[in-house]
Amino acid sequence: MVAELERISQAPDASPFNYELLVIDDASTDGTLEVLRQAQGRFLRMRLMPSHRNGGSGTARRIDPQQARGPILSPGS
Secondary structure (H helix, E strand, O other), rough: OHHHHHHHHHHHHHHOOOOEEEEEOOOOOOOOHHHHHHHHHHOOEEEEEEEEOOOOOHHHHHHHHHHHOOOOOOOOO
């Protein structure tokens, strides 16, 4: 998971653009949220958004555009 955050961050980190990386934990029970909280200090542009219920990946994708602070959106893969 942390390796994926590193991979995703490489290109925007190398660009002159400002960005935020929205990371949504959908109330997973596998320890994902704790791993993300521990990694937060390494990814200064990451904004962790824990959810209180699991709504599935579709719900997480719909939350992203609603919460983004910048004017340009790029969907996650």
